[in-house]
Amino acid sequence: MTTATWFILIGLLLLIVGFTFSYIKSVPATSAIIYLSVGFIVGPMGFELFHFNPFQESALLELLTEIAVLISLYCAGVKMPAPVSMKRWRTPLQLATFSMVLTVGLVTLFGYYGLALPLGAAVLLGAVVAPTDPVLATEVQVRHADDPDELRFSLTCEAGMNDGSAFPFVMLGLGLLGLHDLGDAGWRWLAVDVFWASGTGIGIGILAGSGVGWLVTKIRTSYANTAFLESFLGLGLIAFAYGISLLVNAWGFLAVFCAAVALRHTELKLAGLMQGYSTAVEARREGEPQAHVHVSESSLAFNEHLERLAEIVLVLLLGGSIFWDSWSWRAVGFAAFLFFIARPISVHLGVLGSRAPKRMRNLMGWFGVRGIGSLYYLMYAIQHGLPEEIALELIHLTLVVIALSILVHGISVKPTIKRYWRSRKPRI
Template sequence: MTTAIWFILLGSLLLVVGFTAAYIKTVPATTAIVYLLIGFVLGPMGFHLFHFNPLEESALMELLTEIAVLISLYCAGVKMPAPVTFKRWRNPLQLAVISMTLTVGLVTLFGYYWLALPLGAAVLLGAVVAPTDPVLATEVQVRHADDNDQLRFALTSEAGMNDGSAFPFVMLGLGLLGLHDLGDSGWRWLVMDVIWASGAGIGIGILAGCGVGWLVQKMRTTFSGTEFLETFLGLGLIAFAYGISLWVDAWGFLAVFSAAVALRHTELRLSGLKQDYSDATSGETYPGDKPQPIAHIHESSLVFNEHLERLAEILLVLMIGGSMFWDSWSWRAVGFAAFLFFIARPLSVHIGLLGTRAPMRLRNLAGWFGVRGVGSLYYLMYAVQHGLPENIAMELIHLILVVVALSILVHGISVKPAIARFWRSRRSG
């Protein structure tokens, strides 16, 4: 398609979504489903007006997905409750570490024995699909900073953490394929890719977030009437924390999420405010759906960044739809998606939450809503850009596109009825 047609398409799509946003909220569907179906219609599965080749455009795809994930991680982080306590964060920590590791292991076994992939490719496949997505999982994310929904909190914070904690497994898969130095008996991988990169990423994020929060509060108290471009400060924090992490070989996704959490925590602590949970339960809303406005950087920068997140979602989901052919829907790919959705994810969640007080209905929904999306595409494009052999790259692209497309469809259709039923059962119980 020409540039003019692309602008007309995107403009028309934005207008349609803008006018129908209220209606979409009332039906069992999400905006991502709309974008995907339009991609199907205009792409090779429909009128073939355009075709996006992820292998040939892997560098562009890596950059776009990287930006989308970074913005989404910041938006998720600044909505996390403060203060940060182990009791509150225990469930998502276990989901992001234990459940994700189990998912990588189960997918590796499936990929190696059932899909007949090389061991390194099977590990890489597990690492790519293991993290849940912070971009496309809007309906199961916390709505705002004072949202007291434990299910949304667990899924949002899990997505924020495991989009960084999956990186060591990506590097392990690349190492087993001979594309990354694991060291003797894997010691370099353990020390540098697991311990150092993860710990340094979290530390850099905390220092950056606390530093920006402290500096803003200091300038406001020292110089009365000081005004800031909050959006620039939010984007600057994302870029700074991520850039420092890349510079010292730390995981930047962990740094950005940690920076956003630390920024909110610092601003609330220095201003003397406490977490304020709403308990509204009437009408079609859920508990905590009415945000309490707070004049802070983390709140002021959130709206603009969420708009950027939605724009990135439109573009990337259209690309996914325009990347697929009718023969992409092979039984091999659909079978793998079914294994991931119905076996690997639920099993890993239930095992990962052993020993916690999480109710069974929360575990069941958390096991189902492991949305796969932009994060998986980023890791796959990252691997391609780091020398993944073309035959393996084509196979993994085929599998991942089907997984992401099916996740958008089945999770998108089921999320609103399932969440509504979850809250009805809580109120009646």
């Protein structure tokens, strides 16, 4: 495809989505299915107008997916309710740690014994597909900070955290393949990749988000007529927190998510509006002389549009990367194992002791959407020297998993969530 053809294709997709936005919201499917279908039609499975090769274009795809995940993590973070309390965050914390570790372990066993992969490659595959996705899981994300649904909150918060907590297992897989220094008996991996990188990333995010929130509030209260470009402040916070994390070898995904959570928390706290979004809006309507929650709210809309644009491009490329023979029993069987065995088992075991009811645990076990984050981790591994034979095998498995996740989760999410909400309404 020529440059002109690409512009025409992307432009048509944007126009179609723009004109049919209300209709897409009403049909029992997600917009990602449309983008994937277009990719199938114009790619190797259809008219063969283009073929995107993830292995040859791994550097470009790593950059694109990295940006998409960062923007999505920020959007998820600023929608988290404040104040942050262990009572409410316990379930997603267990999902992002215990459940994710269990998923990595189960996939490793399946990859090593069922797919005959080397141990390092099996661990890497587990790390790639274990994180749930904040980009493609729009329908199961919280709508705003006052969204009362615990299911959406838990899934959104899990996706925000496990995109960072999976990184140590990516490095473990690379280390077992001889591509990363794990240290004697794994001490360096445990000390640096697990404790230092995770803890420092969280700390950087909290400090950066709190600092920006405090500075904006301080300037607004001192100089009432000061105007800001809130969308730039949001993007600047993403880049700053992520850059500092990379500089000190911390996990930047965790930093960005925590920075977004801390930004909103700080703005609400300093404004005296800790009860949430609706309280802040009402206070502004009444003209109370308080600091306002501007950055987290104003930058969210802008970043959500960037997130949607990234989704269109990346899912289109995904569809153009898959051939008819990609749908092997090996890949489809692995996806079925992940969706129907590994994810449900890891969720039910991982949230033991939490207050999540059984019906909610069942739905969390199903809606483990895989997507752009998995692509990023795989491209990251390829760029760090993953052997071509292993890389091609993991690309094959991962692309099919993501495509099937878009299809099966995308078709089931709206009717399932609708039935879930209907069952929670009191019967008269």
